[in-house]
Amino acid sequence: MTTMLEVTDVTAGGCCTPLQREPLSAAEADQLATTMKALADPTRLRLLSIVAASEGSEACVCDLIEPVGLSQPTVSHHLKVLTAAGFLTRSKRGTWAYFTLVPGALDRVSQLLTAS
Amino acid sequence: MTTMLEVTDVTAGGCCTPLQREPLSAAEADQLATTMKALADPTRLRLLSIVAASEGSEACVCDLIEPVGLSQPTVSHHLKVLTAAGFLTRSKRGTWAYFTLVPGALDRVSQLLTAS
Numbered sequence A, B: 001m002t003t004m005l006e007v008t009d010v011t012a013g014g015c016c017t018p019l020q021r022e023p024l025s026a027a028e029a030d031q032l033a034t035t036m037k038a039l040a041d042p043t044r045l046r047l048l049s050i051v052a053a054s055e056g057s058e059a060c061v062c063d064l065i066e067p068v069g070l071s072q073p074t075v076s077h078h079l080k081v082l083t084a085a086g087f088l089t090r091s092k093r094g095t096w097a098y099f100t101l102v103p104g105a106l107d108r109v110s111q112l113l114t115a116s
Helices: A004-014 A026-039 A042-053 A072-084 A107-112 B004-014 B026-039 B042-053 B072-084 B107-112
Strands: A058-060 A088-093 A096-101 B058-060 B088-093 B096-101
Touching: A026 A042, A026 A072, A026 A107, A026 B026, A026 B042, A042 A058, A042 A072, A042 A096, A042 B026, A042 B107, A072 A088, A072 A096, A107 B042, B026 B042, B026 B072, B026 B107, B042 B058, B042 B072, B042 B096, B072 B088, B072 B096
Parallel strands: none
Antiparallel strands: A058 A096, A088 A096, B058 B096, B088 B096
16 A cells, blocks of 8 residues: 655655645545545435435434435434544434534545645 | 435425425435545545646646556556546546546535535
């Protein structure tokens, strides 16, 4: 696999086109790829979009099961992945868990894809 | 799998919290997940970040091989995946292929993650 040293080589002039800013390090790329994996699933994208479209960007897990047509354990698993990846936060009120969108969770990758 | 009908059920009031806007359809989510899969890889994220950090957001394939420490065929494969997913465009000038960042390729998912 790649090392931090290789990134240093690029910016030190191993590369023929000078870079305008520091590219992602191997470690940053690994971390960001894990975050992106959480988004690379149709059910998780639909769950996120329903939460984002809900009033106050918050939805009860009870409202998320029927729309995606999957079992509660499966939906709970996907919500857990999205929460671990930093796209949602979870709070419990009474019987139900509520999930709230974390705005700006995609900022790191948006910055990455901004032209220099 | 899920159907378009289920999405209709949600917005028609099968869900107890009214939605502020239309969530992703199953078909849109499938397509977007494919796009996100292209980003869910550390090497591809590093390649994209090097192109984005290059002058004019354009880089020669010859400048992308050394930084990621992989063979030319492997790097070319990753660049092909990024091009197919709409993150890069490819042009050939002389011996080398050049890759240019497509700004706004992430807009669809950014919109999705915007609070309602």
